[in-house]
Amino acid sequence: MSEKNQNVELLERNIVLLLNKLEENHYALQSLTEQLEASKSLQNRVSEENKTLKKAKASLEMANALLGSNESNTKTKNKINTLIHQVEGCMIQLQNTE
Numbered sequence: 001m002s003e004k005n006q007n008v009e010l011l012e013r014n015i016v017l018l019l020n021k022l023e024e025n026h027y028a029l030q031s032l033t034e035q036l037e038a039s040k041s042l043q044n045r046v047s048e049e050n051k052t053l054k055k056a057k058a059s060l061e062m063a064n065a066l067l068g069s070n071e072s073n074t075k076t077k078n079k080i081n082t083l084i085h086q087v088e089g090c091m092i093q094l095q096n097t098e
Contacts (some may be wrong), residue, residue: 065076 065073
């Protein structure tokens with residue numbers, strides 16, 4: 001009978017240990033879930049900031065091109081040439097319709 005009591009006590013201790021471990025895991029999971037949500041929120045903010053900065057960069061590049069920046073001179077000239085060719089194409093079409 002004593003051996004049965006020892007086994008029952010050992011089983012009770014193991015159950016208590018398992019329940020404590022389960023509770024610890026629950027709190028750890030809750031903490032990790034909160035960290036994940038915080039990380040997602042941070043990622044969204046960084047993504048939005050990145051989009052804003054890309055737009056600002058594009059605006060600055062355009063402003064530099066208009067101011068005659070050496071970096072963007074080629075781009076600006078290519079855009080102007082493309083526009084000129086498009087306008088010439090329109091003029092040719094208008095002359096052909098007359």
